Amino acid sequence: MSEDKPHILLIDDEAIALSNLSHVLEREGYTVTACNDGESGLAAMQATRFDLVLTDLRMPGIDGMDVLRHIRETTPEVPVIMITGHATLDSAVEAMKAGAHHYIAKPFRLDEALEVERSALEQGRIRRENTQLKERIQEISILATIKTQDLGLHLHLYTSRQIAVTETSEEIHCESGTG
Numbered sequence: 001m002s003e004d005k006p007h008i009l010l011i012d013d014e015a016i017a018l019s020n021l022s023h024v025l026e027r028e029g030y031t032v033t034a035c036n037d038g039e040s041g042l043a044a045m046q047a048t049r050f051d052l053v054l055t056d057l058r059m060p061g062i063d064g065m066d067v068l069r070h071i072r073e074t075t076p077e078v079p080v081i082m083i084t085g086h087a088t089l090d091s092a093v094e095a096m097k098a099g100a101h102h103y104i105a106k107p108f109r110l111d112e113a114l115e116v117e118r119s120a121l122e123q124g125r126i127r128r129e130n131t132q133l134k135e136r137i138q139e140i141s142i143l144a145t146i147k148t149q150d151l152g153l154h155l156h157l158y159t160s161r162q163i164a165v166t167e168t169s170e171e172i173h174c175e176s177g178t179g
Helices: 017-029 038-047 064-074 088-095 108-145 151-164
Strands: 007-011 033-036 052-056 081-085 102-105
Touching: 007 017, 007 038, 007 108, 017 033, 017 064, 017 108, 033 038, 038 052, 052 064, 064 081, 064 088, 081 108, 088 102, 102 108
Parallel strands: 007 033, 007 052, 052 081, 081 102
Antiparallel strands: none
């Protein structure tokens, strides 16, 4: 997947809705994988990394809520937008509590839907970046387990940890023989 062309998974059992939304998203510059049911959508999730998932709420078999729950368990950094022609307050609340980024009722205004998608993609990018930074900090913490009673060395190690998460280099000079 290219960083400048986000990859969107679109799941909807209505062929016309699937085709129309796929066309619009591709015209906007996204790479789209379209699936006509929850089962094939989850299979696509296992095979490919997506930046965003748009799923219909009501589908036979695995519905949109099942897809949402699976994504929250396996790839929580991927935002999910629920789309439905059967919008109710209860289903909206349930979707948001389960971790949906947004809930869109059909028919929707295309410009508003595209803005929601852009927002979700940005949120997903920030989540991925945050996860990568946390992993990097964890790696650095594991590597830097020096034990000492020396207050000066504690201060230096603290400063080094602050510098370690930046692009800055640090050079340490010690007396000969100190290791």
